[in-house]
Amino acid sequence: MDWSNIQESRRQTLGICSRCCSYETLKKKLPVLGWLPRYTLQWLQVDVIAGLSVGLTVVPQALAYADVAGLPVQYGLYSSFVGCFVYCVLGTSKDVTLGPTAIISLLVSLYTYEDVSLAILLSFLSGCIQLAMGLLNFGFLLDFISYPVIKAFTSAAAVTIAFSQVKNLLGLKDIPREFVLQVYETFRKLPSTRLGDALLGLSCIVILVLLKWMKDTSPRMHRNIPRFYRLCNLIVWFITTARNAVIVIAAGLVAYSFQVLGSQPFILTGKTAEGLPHFQLPPFSETTANETRTFNEMVQKIGPGLFVVPLMGLLESVAIARAFASQNNYRVNTNQELLAIGLTNFLGSFLSSYPITGSFGRTALNSQTGVCTPAGGLITGLVVLLSLGYLTPLFFYIPKAALAAVIICAVAPMFDLRICKTLWNVKRLDLVPFLLTFLVSFWEIQYGILAGILVSIVILCYPVARPQIKVLESESLVLQPTSGLYFPAMEFVRDTVHEKALAVSPQRSVTLDLSQVTMVDYTIVVGLRDLLHEFKSQGLCLTIRGLQPPLLQKLMAADLKAFHHLQGKTEDRLKDEDSTEPLLQGVIGPSK
Incomplete structure (x- = not known):
């Protein structure tokens, strides 16, 4: 029997108990201890x-x-x-x-x-x-x-x-x-x-x-x-x-x-x-x-x-x-x-x-x-x-x-409907869950609350599904998402790339600038892989640049061969970012 391990385990247990039973912990769980001594x-x-x-x-x-x-x-x-x-x-x-x-x-x-x-x-x-x-x-x-x-x-x-x-x-x-x-x-x-x-x-x-x-x-x-x-x-x-x-x-x-x-x-x-x-x-x-x-x-x-x-x-x-x-x-x-x-x-x-x-x-x-x-x-x-x-x-x-x-x-x-005027001036879209909840609640209370919550969540998630994408045009076409990319946004990104590069004549290569993207999920990784293969089949180039180290690690951890080839190209592209060529800018994303 290893007595040193047993003693160490006891010390850890006593430490945990002392922290859980400390006066500060009790004050958090029993707020009366905070104001009663000063009464x-x-x-x-x-x-x-x-x-x-x-x-x-x-x-x-x-x-x-x-x-x-x-x-x-x-x-x-x-x-x-x-x-x-x-x-x-x-x-x-x-x-x-x-x-x-x-x-x-x-x-x-x-x-x-x-x-x-x-x-x-x-x-x-x-x-x-x-x-x-x-x-x-x-x-x-x-x-x-x-x-x-x-x-x-x-x-x-x-x-x-x-x-x-x-x-x-x-x-x-x-x-x-x-x-x-x-x-x-x-x-x-x-x-x-x-x-x-x-x-x-x-x-x-x-x-x-x-x-x-x-x-x-x-x-x-x-x-x-x-x-x-x-x-x-x-x-x-x-x-x-x-x-x-x-x-x-x-x-x-x-x-x-x-x-x-x-x-x-x-x-x-x-x-x-x-x-x-x-x-x-x-x-x-x-x-x-x-x-x-x-x-x-x-x-x-x-x-x-x-x-x-x-x-x-x-x-x-x-x-x-x-x-x-x-x-x-x-x-x-x-x-x-x-x-x-x-x-x-x-x-x-x-x-x-x-x-x-x-x-x-x-x-x-x-x-x-x-x-x-x-x-x-x-x-x-x-x-x-x-x-x-x-x-x-x-x-x-x-x-x-x-x-x-x-x-x-x-x-x-x-009963206060004056909020409608405020919502109209601040964000008119908020009137939708407000009016839906108000009207449906007269039918069934629980359905009114549920309808309002669901519509609010849809409004909350819409910018995630339709992120803003800057369009920068110089010698090549550069698309720059301005926020994180999550699975609902993949089809929107794919459609934007198709509209700007593959649906035009002549077709164009694209640089996807992810310098402002800090988070992606697996659906986005798979979508980028599919885009790379699609551009390759058309004889075009899809270059991804501006990858921050944590994001690059996630792409590499996905174990997709296309990204192994991508790492070198990304480093080369980053070396050329000091170009002083004029850029024409536009924004693709949800209308304000």
Whole structure:
């Protein structure tokens, strides 16, 4: 037994373990270790205010988004507190808040068919997929989804979500979930509108818009302003910031007053389950009155949602984190964000949560109130837990029209077609994936996203398939590709050479200048070999010059005899490049 080898192996193992368990490595995997030692009392005061502000917003929104997902309202609250605690430990953005959102709730509704068990299982599976992507550092895949596709999807989702709430706003019943049928049936049943719900819902929308306008236009207060005015300003700030909670509470009081008087003109939320959710395994099978569904059958029932929901959850959360990191001058770790949201969905499924992601509206509120660290989420989580523990009986009196008004006002800013003007001025071709995603999403969400991604990839790959080729003419014809050559470009290069040298009379020899090419693949190597043989059969010369050493090594490594003969000719040609003969230039390639 060679003890020296064993000792060396032990030293290497201990070295690896010490590096993996070092404080710096732990700080990367547990970002809380980075800011917690520097935490101050001043940060605590600001984080408490931010956490309370977000908490008063998340409670009414959670109730409303659960309705969008087609689930009992308490499941919105079940989905709202786990992310607050997990993100505090694993998150790399001080601003992001995790919880139910309009877009994810819409997707859950589409893929789980208002089935609670499917929604919870989808959260578990989404968390597993997101955790795997984070552990394997697959965050870079999100970079291939272009911004026009994201904006088109969010705009289409805003229209779909807002219109889905019109039935609750007007008190209509038996409206289908498919968007086109939904629009048709809503207009057809307008005469059946309930006057009480319509008046309450429209009034809530008007008040929410006014409160938002007051918040956006209220002047900043200075220290030398009298205390009374500062107190009034604080009250206005609190009411406008917690406007969703104010509206829901006020509407609930109105509905309760009518209930006491013996009449009820509104459709109410109704009885909800009381107390905190039980910690239990996600439902890996489901037994109903008619059948028992196995795990495989449940997964098949979810279908494409198994990929669309976790992908859109990651995309929405990472996009929000990057946006606010840029705005507030710090950086986020994409793979760490995947771990945070993945673990939230995974653990949340044990507490009856449906899939969640980062919320733009609540993140914006968090940022505006000056939150200093992710610790503000702890206060938000406690507010949600207190609501679940003590306020659920009061949810009975919340009118659905009020929740519909909250949703419509929340998603309205997501609808933004002004980007079309910007795309027209910057790159008109980007309008194609934007419009395709926007329109197809009204048919099927997943097809809209897929169509936009595929078209974006085609646009991205087009310059690879049609590279620019400079045409330099002196005594001989010189063709100079101005970028790397990859297999989609081979036919274009072959056609260009034929057009300029072999399809003319008299036929001409060609010099192919690869001085600006740094990368080729095997298809290009084979194509160049075929061109060499073709020119040789015509009694012409195809000379390749300007080969950089790495590129020349690759051509030689291909073990093609033509290139063995080529090396000497290339060196000879490079000696003659100091010629001062005038050149006529042109460009062959994709039009700009």
